[in-house]
Amino acid sequence: MSCKRKHIAIIGAGASGLFLAKKLSESPEMYVTVFEKNRQVGAKLRASGGGKANIFNRYIRPEHYNQPEFIAELLHHYSPEQLESQFAEWGLVTITDEEGRVYPASQFSQTVVDVLTLYLHENVRLETNYDIQHLEYKNYKWVINDYPTPFDVLVLASGSPAGMIPKNQRNYNYYLQDLALKINPLESSLSGFILKDYPKSLSGCRTKAVVSLYQNKKLIHKESGEITFKDDGVSGIVIMNLSAYYRRLPSTKNCRLEINLTYWDENFDTDTYLRDNRNTTGLLHPKLAAFYHQKPFDIHRLAFQIDDTYPLEGAQVCHGGIDLSEIDGNFSAKRFKNLCILGEMLDVDGVCGGYNLFFAFASAAITATSITK
Ligand SMILES: Cc1cc2nc3c(=O)[nH]c(=O)nc-3n(C[C@H](O)[C@H](O)[C@H](O)COP(=O)(O)OP(=O)(O)OC[C@H]3O[C@@H](n4cnc5c(N)ncnc54)[C@H](O)[C@@H]3O)c2cc1C
Incomplete structure (x- = not known):
């Protein structure tokens, strides 16, 4: 039975990585390993919205992102309503304010992390304190550092250095050097x-x-x-x-x-x-x-x-990142086989009000569909 399983590696247990792992855990033919360099998962998600986590906005408008056309297309495939139903299915009760900003009803971001991480099926493994330094695509498999299992699919979900949460993000995404992707300069957005x-x-x-x-x-x-x-x-x-x-x-x-x-x-x-x-x-x-x-x-x-x-350490999101020409509409890399890139690693940033977490979750949801197809 285990040989029929598809081995998926996710680098980064943040908003997008945890959402993807939770979604894939519903498919027993998937075996998912999430690598997180910190001791705890979801650090930035917990810091979001002043500790309340504004998880999305009901009235997402593409023009509020730096990549309006890409987001307009994404909204045809995944909408705020779909995200709301997904969270409701997983048991997260939400409230919405008059500006369409959606929060967990608990008013506590940890609730969102708990919904994504507690009661996962046995096909998900969390490897914390595991900093990815090197990647290689060898014999149709992805090999990570010296990890014993090679992976069929690799998902990059390791965010950005914005906010420096936790504070030790200096060697941010060092492993990207191995892929030579086109990366636009990282600058602070949502900052003073x-x-x-x-x-x-x-x-x-x-x-x-x-x-x-x-x-x-x-x-x-x-x-x-x-x-x-x-x-x-x-x-x-x-x-x-x-x-x-x-x-x-x-x-x-x-x-x-x-x-x-x-x-x-x-x-x-x-x-x-x-x-x-x-x-x-x-x-x-x-x-x-x-x-x-x-x-x-x-x-x-x-x-x-x-x-x-x-500077970036005081910003909420990063402007710049992996250029969108590197991926297709399913978040799959164009120049590498079985590689997906999600969330804030990409050169997509939105305004305050739930726009950035919406993008992180929506990119994970679309990727989950394409991996399980
Ligand atoms: C203070 C603050 C408040 C915010 N509030 C909001 C809000 O209310 N609403 C909103 O929409 N957005 C908010 N944002 C932005 C939002 O939190 C991010 O856009 C979102 O978390 C990005 O998700 P991600 O999955 O791409 O990255 P992240 O959530 O940052 O996850 C990336 C993970 O990858 C790990 N990682 C990195 N490199 C490696 C490596 N080499 N090996 C292993 N693991 C690695 C990191 O430790 C991290 O856990 C806020 C940001 C900040 C800083």
Whole structure:
């Protein structure tokens, strides 16, 4: 019986690798080994959504990814509704907020990891503390490090160094050197901005605002929400989303942020307010009010030139990665036999709101179908 089994190796026990292992465990003819370099599985999934894990979005829109055409095609094959049914079948109860963001009802990301890892069938083996360093395709089988079993199918699901979770990701995906795939430069996305000529006195201020990203005179993207002023720049979900659009620009020269502090009414009549009141203390956060009195600015347009995004270790996702020309629509490598590539390793990144975990899970679901076919 065992000789009829197909041996599958998955590198990485993160969101995509664990989802794939769980799905394949339903096929008794599969024998799945998941290699994870850390002691614990699903570290980034557990850190997601501030520990609540925003696992997908009900209203996924392709234009919110850097690869809209690829995602539009993917949605024909796997939808948020299918993902919801899959999680429901596995016993995960979810809740959805008014923006379509879906979370486990437990409000605890560990629940998602547990649903994916507990009660697996005996045909899945988890090899933790196992760092993959080398791969080789020999005699129609994949050989991994010095592991005794060769594999029929190899799945790369080892994520990206974004967020550096856990903190020891320095030698990130070292083994990829053996494959010489086309890899686009890795840069931070969903990150804060470092700003030029920025007043440190604003550090610690949190306020709501409408924030616009401009390049020269062109509006690139605009969103409203809470922003946090740091020592050298700004962060917050709105800012992270703007950073995703910033990263997609062919050149990031001459970009600036314009912060409209009258978020409740973008056209609030500040001139009349300032005429009737001697100061801005009743209008602005105290740190912003103090800054205004030092150096008056247009409250509708507090502008800063962008220096850069924060580095990858502070970002939620990676922009760049394995070029999509290396795979087909089933996530199978075009230049290698029996090799699949999933999730954040690929050059696909989306905005905040469940877009990145949706991609990780959807890529795993489509791969499971193609492997079991
Ligand atoms: C702080 C934070 C919050 C986030 N919140 C959200 C959110 O709420 N919603 C959302 O949609 N997205 C969120 N994201 C993004 C999301 O978590 C990732 O896009 C997603 O986890 C990627 O899944 P993956 O399977 O591709 O990679 P990962 O989940 O990162 O899994 C990759 C695994 O491979 C292992 N690995 C790497 N190299 C090797 C090797 N050589 N050998 C063996 N194992 C290896 C890693 O240790 C890791 O466990 C967040 C990210 C961060 C950092």
